[in-house]
Amino acid sequence: MNSTAPPLRFSFSSLPDEIITNCLARVSKSQYSSLSTVSKKFHSLLSSPEIHAARSEIGATEPRLYLCCESLRTTTRCYSWYNLRNLRNCDEIKLKSNLRLVPVGLTGRLQQARLAVGYEIYQFGGITNKKSKRVRSVCVLDCRSQTQRRAPKMRVARKSARACVLDGSIYVMGGCRERECWGEVFDLKTQTWKKEILPIPSVGDDEFKFDREFEVLVLGSRIYVITKGNKYAYDRKEGRWLLLDTRFAGLQSILELGTVWCVLDNLVFKEFSDELYWYDLSCGEWLMVEGLADLLWDAKVKCSFRMIQLVNYGGKLMIIYMSRVVRKETTWFAVIRLEKRLTSSQLAIWGEIEQLDYLVRWSFNPLTCLSVSL
Template identity: 30%
Template sequence: MSWSSGSESEESASPNNLIPSLPDDVALNCLGRIPRSQHPTLSLVSKPIRTLLSSPILFTTRTLLQCTQPLLYLTLRSRHSSLLQFFTLHRTNPNNPLLAPLPPIPSPAVGSAYAVLGPTIYVLGGSIHDVPSPNVWLLDCRFNRWLRGPSMRVGREFAAAGVLHGKIYVLGGCVADTWSRSANWAEVLDPATGQWERVASPTEVREKWMHASAVVGERIYAMADRGGIAYEPSSGAWESVGVELDHGWRGRACVVEGILYCYDYLGKIKGFDVGRGVWEELKGLEKGLPRFLCGATMADLGGKLCVVWECQGNENEMEIWCAEIGVKKNSDGELWGQLVWFGKVLSVPKGSSIVNCSSVSL
């Protein structure tokens, strides 16, 4: 099976008679505008439409029509199992959002890095039986199926990853104790060729554990054991991040409209303006959301800040909650959040944990 998530041979050809009495190109234009949340119902209409829904041509059409929608993908790990559970969030009923399960990853690992490119989530490395792996798995979110990707040059766990200009960069996650590991401490994948290439890196930045990462502007930022680093692929420059960003970055972060968001030691959401070099509290949410003292996971959901966190449920269960927040600067230049919705989306066995959340436009 090919690793590529691009065009899928000629099964992508448009089927005939999509809508009786309409030319197929007109019918495709109409069907491409129907929200993805309605596709399960749409598949029951006819066999030609069902075939279309499993064809890349529909997603190409939706992109050309600018009808794609951001969807949240969530990865959970059970306390008593090495298996990872993958879900996507459906909001067909705004008052009853639902996390729908997806097929399990063929080879689960601990400490994988995640990156999103187009309709695909890349799961990079992670340890299998305590051994760092170079494996790469791709979740093609159009069809909810897993594909094997091109292996990295070295095994990694708890690496940093980021996407810039259509290429996937991965930093760290390996002990730079041999020439091979040192030379390949950072590497880049060009999906067009399916090849990983080493990225030259100075000795002073080669930490093993990378706790968090994000792409802001033209740079990939990563937080390591001792301080953070920034890499600019266009110039090949590496540098340490400033003290303000280093001290304030806590937990998993995301970037919305150029502002990096995470939470502080008091559990409040805050944003970092890289240009100004300062942190600011995201105001306007004081009465709407809890304080994230136990952490939260964040994603850019189509220009809105999506926050996912764990809550105590009953004696044997834990609850997963989600919030969608509109973020902007008010007339005084302050970061301001407007709560769009929030609520419980899933109950899981006690001891489960959120591994990752990503946004994919489909």
């Protein structure tokens, strides 16, 4: 009598955790909510630090937008962080949006300097709600676990400071009182403040007014400080500022009231008069980004709109803008893929809309929008 062996049954959950983690790391982050319901083991692995380490190792991290918003429904100022979910491809746009802002249970202060580094968001200084005093505190948001921790305090209290990251260090500048430490440096690896102190940007007879409005940006291996009077670059080896030539004069326009801008691929992008421009350092002028007529311009006859944020979204440009028709206000989120083209011996940049979605009349005012890598 012949007998057949029972078929072998294979269970994915029976594999070692390391193999399961490596497999799950290759799945899009947008599927994690559904996969977490498969089993307790999946839920544990998908929320562990190991899954992010595995995604980083194989280059599978994805950008996620986090927004620090002021609530418009409360009498007292309240600042909370939200994660943007379900952003759709532009060819999937329907009359009904599926976009969601998910609260992550983390808070912020007014007039903080905020900066995204990898999967974390650093918040420096700010003011207290009651006495409006500057504070020295540094709060770090871990966007993997949606938790926050305290980092070592700054040397001096700051409000409305500027911050940037370069070569494993965060540079925090301004926002303090005169005669205090104008700039200091935080080492990301050791999580400590360096002994290095940044002097006030001034060269020779040039004077930098201590309370003057300024912006900070990183291009290549240099930190730039843009003021209404002059432009400076920081020489990290010599610990001093260099005064820049007239090629950088056009960057002063990012100081204008209401201007939104960001740095992407060592280029500066900004909005001006409902158009999107990029800055060419070689000739010192702003040039228009081509190919974005379908994004905003067709809507001019139907509604009024304004850009409120530009964000480096994982190497692509995210434009956040608001449109208004009668009393209906809509916030749009557009992800733009940028391409450099050489036309008539001149470099041009073209944009193509990859993702687009919207929220209608939500009761939060976005103060800061940052892209983290998860």
